[in-house]
Amino acid sequence: MDGEDDHVHLLVEYPPKVAVLALVNSLKGVSSRFLRQERTDIQQRDWKGVL
DSSP: OOOOOOOOOOOOOOOOOSOOOHHHHHHHHHHHHHHHOOOGGGTTTSBBTOO
């Protein structure tokens, strides 16, 4: 994993039967949930509950 101030780069190994879209949606959902737990101030700045 590598990153900068506003984004990260991930090298992910996953089964070929899993669609890329499903993998990305899963990663986004999990990272959003963790971010909301750690940074409660973000909820005041998000737009309609979407990061």
